Structures are given as structure tokens and as C-alpha cells.
Amino acid sequence: MxxxxxxxxxxxxxxxxxxxxxxxxxxxxxxxxxxxxxxxxxxxxxxxxxxxxxxxxxxxxxxxxxxxxADVSLEDLHDLTEARLDIETLALRYSIEQGDAEWEARLVGAHHLLSLTHRHVDGAVERFTADWGKAHGAFHAALIDGCRNRRILSVAQRLRDSAELYRRWSVEIDPYQDRDIEGEHDALLRAALDHDTDRAVALLVEHIQKTQEVLRQGF
Structure with a gap:
């Protein structure tokens, strides 16, 4: 560069x-x-x-x-979630079907970093640390990084950026409260590495929907 x-x-x-x-x-x-x-x-x-x-x-x-x-709104959050459920799950299917050993290594590495990163700002359990937010985004990006269709991947990544904006501004609570978020990520990793596409997609759908429901309550 x-x-x-x-x-x-x-x-x-x-x-x-x-x-x-x-x-x-x-x-x-x-x-x-x-x-x-x-x-x-x-x-x-x-x-x-x-x-x-x-x-x-x-x-x-x-x-x-x-x-x-960009503005945030309930209507747009609904549209964003609907689009993510269509596009991000499609990217995940292609990623699992097309991903090679290097993709698996990147995914395992991203998950390992996420598991070692402190999630909450000290004294503020509703706020994420910047490092955790970055590691979380990197893990989800790695999940779909095996997809070889660059246009699908680009749209999926763009939607995830918008989701990050909502996560920051919808409400100052942890959208993963009362959830075993580490367990959710572990299950996604295992399903992807096992090439169990249907299970991985189902887990991602549940993951996105749960987060959207909490963010919705912030408006």
C-alpha cells in the first residue's frame, strides 16, 4: 500500500x-x-x-x-435485520461450502482472540470495550470470509457495519444480557468447522434475532 x-x-x-x-x-x-x-x-x-x-x-x-x-429508527432496524437474515446467512452458506483450510485457520484465530478479550468497560456492564467490539466484528467477518462471491460478501459486511451503529445507539444496555454469548459463538464456530451448514445458519439466525429484539426495546 x-x-x-x-x-x-x-x-x-x-x-x-x-x-x-x-x-x-x-x-x-x-x-x-x-x-x-x-x-x-x-x-x-x-x-x-x-x-x-x-x-x-x-x-x-x-x-x-x-x-x-446515519440516522437510526425502528423501521430501519426492522429492514436491516430482515436484510441481514437473507444476505448474511447466504454468505455463511457459501463460506462453509467454499472455505478452505486457511479460512478455517482465520476463523479459529478470530474466535480465540474474541474469547480472550474483555467485554465490558470497568464499572459499566452495559458498555462494551472497544477491543471487544472490534474482536466481535472480526469473528463475524471471519465466519463469512470463506464466501468467494465478493458482491454478496460486500453487502453482508456493509449490513454488519450498520448493525454496529444500532448496537451502539439503540439503548445503553448489553444486547447479550441474560444470554450465554460465549456459548453462542462457540456453537457457531463448531457448526462452521463441522461444515454443518444448516445448523450454522439456524444458529446465526437465532443470534441475529435475539440481538435485534433487545435493540428494539431501546426505542
Missing amino acids: GDKETRNERVYLGIRTEILSGKRRPGERLATAELTKTFDSSVGVVRESLLRLSERGLVQVRPMQGFFV
């Missing part, structure tokens, strides 16, 4: 982190002038990063107004 690509990626990831960490609220205007100062970058690089984030569903482009953090 060249110096230009590295700088562009730094700005893109920086803005993305600010959105998913809660520093930028849903519906908040993202002023390019401010962001160029924050990330010591050019207007062109910032605009390119915001456009990339709009493709990921984290930023909205409003004609004649500019860029804004």
Missing part, C-alpha cells in the same frame, strides 16, 4: 471509529472543514472517506446539505 493509500485509509478508519465509538451521534452533521483539521488531511481525502462510509451505510449524503452520520 502506497503513502497515499495509507493516508486515505487512516482518515477513513478514523472517521469510522469516531462514528462506531459513539463520538459522533446519529444524524450529526459531519463538517469536512472540521474533519480536515481533526485528521490533518485534505478536503478531497475527507470527502472520499465520507463517500466510502456512505457506501457502508454509516454516513448519509443529503443534497445541498452535506454529510451526516
Whole structure:
């Protein structure tokens, strides 16, 4: 990766982190002038990063107004969950059918890291640590990473980004409360490695639906 690509990626990831960490609220205007100062970058690089984030569903482009953090709503959460159940499970099917030994190794590694990462911020059981959120996202990305259809995979990953925004803002409670979330992840890993596609898909559907039901209660 060249110096230009590295700088562009730094700005893109920086803005993305600010959105998913809660520093930028849903519906908040993202002023390019401010962001160029924050990330010591050019207007062109910032605009390119915001456009990339709009493709990921984290930023909205409003004609004649500019860029804004994506809004959250009950109706959109329903649509998002419905789309994830269709697309993410399809990506998982392909991933299990097409994944090779390297995919299995990446999946095992991602699960191991997740299992070792502390989930809650000290003194705030309703809040995730940034490291756990990153490891959790990496595990779910690894589950479908064996899928060779890049378009399906791209859509699935974009939907997961939007789901992260909802997880942060729907309600400040742990959407995995009263659940054996480690057990859910363990079961998903085992089913994927056993190439038990139907069981893996059923487990992922249940996993997504349970989380959506808790997030729903935050509105």
C-alpha cells in the first residue's frame, strides 16, 4: 500500500471509529472543514472517506446539505435485520461450502482472540470495550470470509457495519444480557468447522434475532 493509500485509509478508519465509538451521534452533521483539521488531511481525502462510509451505510449524503452520520429508527432496524437474515446467512452458506483450510485457520484465530478479550468497560456492564467490539466484528467477518462471491460478501459486511451503529445507539444496555454469548459463538464456530451448514445458519439466525429484539426495546 502506497503513502497515499495509507493516508486515505487512516482518515477513513478514523472517521469510522469516531462514528462506531459513539463520538459522533446519529444524524450529526459531519463538517469536512472540521474533519480536515481533526485528521490533518485534505478536503478531497475527507470527502472520499465520507463517500466510502456512505457506501457502508454509516454516513448519509443529503443534497445541498452535506454529510451526516446515519440516522437510526425502528423501521430501519426492522429492514436491516430482515436484510441481514437473507444476505448474511447466504454468505455463511457459501463460506462453509467454499472455505478452505486457511479460512478455517482465520476463523479459529478470530474466535480465540474474541474469547480472550474483555467485554465490558470497568464499572459499566452495559458498555462494551472497544477491543471487544472490534474482536466481535472480526469473528463475524471471519465466519463469512470463506464466501468467494465478493458482491454478496460486500453487502453482508456493509449490513454488519450498520448493525454496529444500532448496537451502539439503540439503548445503553448489553444486547447479550441474560444470554450465554460465549456459548453462542462457540456453537457457531463448531457448526462452521463441522461444515454443518444448516445448523450454522439456524444458529446465526437465532443470534441475529435475539440481538435485534433487545435493540428494539431501546426505542
